[in-house]
Amino acid sequence: MSNSKGKKPDDIEALIADFQRSGMHELHVRAADFEIYLSADPAAPGLDAQVIATPATSSPKAEPQRPAAAASHPPVEAAANSTVSEAPAGAIIVSAPYLGTFYRSPKPGSPVYVDVGSVVTAESELCLVEVMKLFTAVRADVAGIVHAILATDGQMVEADQPLFIIVPA
Template sequence: MAKDNFTDLEQLLAEFEASDLTELHVRHGELEIFLSKDENAVGLGGGAVQVATAKAPVKTGKTASPPASAPTAAAPAADIPEGAVVVRAPYLGTFYRAPKPGAPHYVEIGQPVSDETEMCLVEVMKLFTAVRAGCSGTVAAILAEDGAMVAADQPLFAVMPG
């Protein structure tokens, strides 16, 4: 494994360990990783090798099927206005409200957006994905903290259509 790839993997492990997530499944090319903080979790392939750290067991292996439960975190229902369209994270990664440090945020509460408006970036292992509004309306709520680890399908924004 190249030094940069190993550093990326170490960063992913550190971010997982610091997060509230209990399981993580990542597939990138031929590399596939399943991490779990549950000692009894079944790893990839059902009989995977277990490598434990002081805080979280890490299980590795290869399989074509995802784990039984994928990590998801939901925003409190009180934070999502009734009738709002929820913009969700495309996958697990780090949530960024701006294109680079010190730059203005993509969107703010009260700002009008169209379906193609970039609202944030989600990054994992140096792969940045722009998340678009997907509808026209007004930003009603920002549901994740800048720089925080977000789960796949986690609510990021609430947009009131209109």
């Protein structure tokens, strides 16, 4: 990576990808005015009580910063009580693409993408996962009905963590 003043989003994304492939549980990098803390443990204290710390400036393609879970949607009852082992036969599990923050809506105050019982197509967006101010839409990839939501808004999720259970239609 280049010096801390020349950090590029691609450099940071590469660092995150390397961390995810490495099998490491924590990574803390500090160089001049840049600091990042990555952890595979969603309960890790992080920097200033955050699991992932970001540089002071955001990348040009970043979306507006979302506030923490304070502005989140109320948890879905099925999310707290469902587990992958309780999924109906033939159900599809949609997992997180990488370590990041799970968001149920496109921006604070907006309606959620889906609720339990929502009918979805393969192209339907279910949520966003954000890391380092980069937001990735997670799609259903199958037509069906949302059976359960397994994460809460604003929660840190790990790579491959189950997020939704969808019963194909």
